[in-house]
Amino acid sequence: MSELITQLNVSRPDDIYEQLIELHAGLTEEESMRVNARLILLLLNHIGDESIVRDAIAAARRIVS
Amino acid sequence: MATVSEGLSGIPVWRSVGASPAPKAFDERQQTLIVGAGPVGLTIALDLARRGHGVTVLNKLDFIPAGSKAICFAKRTLDIWDRLGVADAMIEKGVRWNVGKVYRGARENLVYQFDLMPVKDQKMPGFINLQQYYAEEILLQALQRLSNVELRWGHEVSAIESRSDGVEVTVKCSDASYTVGADWLIACDGNKSTIRQRMGLDFAGRIFEDNFLIADVRVKETRPVERTFWFDPPFNPGRSALMHKQPDDVWRLDFQLGANIDRAACVRPENVEPLIRGLLGADAEFTPVWYSVYTFQCRRMKSFVHDRVIFAGDSAHLVSPFGARGCNGGVADAANLGWKLDLVLRGQAPEALLQTYNYEAIVTADENILNSSRATDFMTPKTPVSRAFRDAVLELAQEFPFARPFVNSGRLSTAVSLPDSPLNTPDEHDAEWAGIKPGYPCLDAPTSSGWLLEQLGEGFVLLTNRCEVRAVTPIQQVEISDFDTGGVVASRYDLRPGSAYLIRPDQYVAARWRNPTTSAVLAAFDRATGKSA
Numbered sequence: 001m002s003e004l005i006t007q008l009n010v011s012r013p014d015d016i017y018e019q020l021i022e023l024h025a026g027l028t029e030e031e032s033m034r035v036n037a038r039l040i041l042l043l044l045n046h047i048g049d050e051s052i053v054r055d056a057i058a059a060a061r062r063i064v065s
Numbered sequence: 066m067a068t069v070s071e072g073l074s075g076i077p078v079w080r081s082v083g084a085s086p087a088p089k090a091f092d093e094r095q096q097t098l099i100v101g102a103g104p105v106g107l108t109i110a111l112d113l114a115r116r117g118h119g120v121t122v123l124n125k126l127d128f129i130p131a132g133s134k135a136i137c138f139a140k141r142t143l144d145i146w147d148r149l150g151v152a153d154a155m156i157e158k159g160v161r162w163n164v165g166k167v168y169r170g171a172r173e174n175l176v177y178q179f180d181l182m183p184v185k186d187q188k189m190p191g192f193i194n195l196q197q198y199y200a201e202e203i204l205l206q207a208l209q210r211l212s213n214v215e216l217r218w219g220h221e222v223s224a225i226e227s228r229s230d231g232v233e234v235t236v237k238c239s240d241a242s243y244t245v246g247a248d249w250l251i252a253c254d255g256n257k258s259t260i261r262q263r264m265g266l267d268f269a270g271r272i273f274e275d276n277f278l279i280a281d282v283r284v285k286e287t288r289p290v291e292r293t294f295w296f297d298p299p300f301n302p303g304r305s306a307l308m309h310k311q312p313d314d315v316w317r318l319d320f321q322l323g324a325n326i327d328r329a330a331c332v333r334p335e336n337v338e339p340l341i342r343g344l345l346g347a348d349a350e351f352t353p354v355w356y357s358v359y360t361f362q363c364r365r366m367k368s369f370v371h372d373r374v375i376f377a378g379d380s381a382h383l384v385s386p387f388g389a390r391g392c393n394g395g396v397a398d399a400a401n402l403g404w405k406l407d408l409v410l411r412g413q414a415p416e417a418l419l420q421t422y423n424y425e426a427i428v429t430a431d432e433n434i435l436n437s438s439r440a441t442d443f444m445t446p447k448t449p450v451s452r453a454f455r456d457a458v459l460e461l462a463q464e465f466p467f468a469r470p471f472v473n474s475g476r477l478s479t480a481v482s483l484p485d486s487p488l489n490t491p492d493e494h495d496a497e498w499a500g501i502k503p504g505y506p507c508l509d510a511p512t513s514s515g516w517l518l519e520q521l522g523e524g525f526v527l528l529t530n531r532c533e534v535r536a537v538t539p540i541q542q543v544e545i546s547d548f549d550t551g552g553v554v555a556s557r558y559d560l561r562p563g564s565a566y567l568i569r570p571d572q573y574v575a576a577r578w579r580n581p582t583t584s585a586v587l588a589a590f591d592r593a594t595g596k597s598a
Contacts, residue, residue, distance in 0.1 A: 030449065030453070033449060033450060034456055036453070038457040041454070041458065041468060
């Protein structure tokens, strides 16, 4: 079973980051939330491996200190 | 159904039976007392009575109630009722269906569709819809044909004393109050269980704020017989609706209303009818049968077995109606308990076997509560983020196939599997199997002499395919080479020549072998009857 990749895995991080910000241009907060939800669902289905998704969920949640 | 009805006062009557007289002796002793004559109590009564036990059923009401009760009976329930000889009558009166469709917005926006009969060629359909009072009438007719069953209508338990070797209850009826002792008491007295309350037992869980309106209406409709569910339909914007066909041209329409509503106003015809006309069409000609508002809860007792008092059905666990897991979950309890109590009463199994009822019924209840809670969270998102995910799923489902199975309008009741039950004997480690694993329910199959489940009967069965080993009493051998001319049983069970399955009386797989020995079969039988762990 593979693990959540935590080293850089995209070749052009600034470009992808910009696309993420651009995705939300002109959207209301509510629309942004829905667009993010769509993006997460599309990506997690593509990943497929439940253990990776679970690890990513756990890692994402670690903001409350 | 696990709902709290409001709207019309009092309990509506389907058929008045009349109060039964007080018993002649006022200090009776019974072997088994069942409290509650709903579908769960009546199913347990029928199972035990068919196994030869004397059964007394006490029912607080002296009538069969109408109103908004269970209507959807799942295949597993029908398989159980068929074993008890009552499914044919249920199916004859009921409305069969297998397919559910989920729409978003207008009717043409189908977002998800499911089929509850993925494996065809089984005797029972995926589901029937039938008003609960018809199910109760059919069970009562079957019970009335038996001489060892006594039904007492209008007899209410007012006090209970539970001991480690039996119970003593005080019963009030119209003309007297009397006490009755029993070795075993089965409490099937619903979500407000008198027995549970009198014993001061827990019933913890979640209460949901959302209100739903049930409108049962009589109308001539030519729509296909399917479960139809809408998210955000034009006639109930931002909320959901559900539609089911019942016998007698009655349709159940169920509308989500939201939290903090004026319940009394919601059931007034001038407020209900626009919803009904929105769903059925502006010029629909319908007659109201029943309007009520309900909320629901997901709860269960920590333990279903307390010395000689055993809880089953809504008294022990409650779910939302989405998924038809209330009454079907209760009938599953009945089937799980029937054969176990039978063996204990006969002295053929230790009392510890009933602790496995506790374990297996709790696994079942937890699965039902989990599915019910998840469906509710999808239908009624609790936070803006939760709503965003829900709406994203519904949107994506219209475009992309992957998102459709995420759509949750209620996961409908199917037989629960019990892979970790202490009654199972695990497969031999080197055996390769497809088929049905220990702890899973048997699957029906057509044979040249009828349906497979009919041939499994009501006791332990050794299902064999040209196997050396011979079953010994009380296990009955069923040899498939005698009737499996189409090879469907061999295929569904991966029952190659020389192999065997041990099947429990409730038609769950207990064990299976590629090359069984008599001692292995007997060890598995001992384990499945609670004689060894």
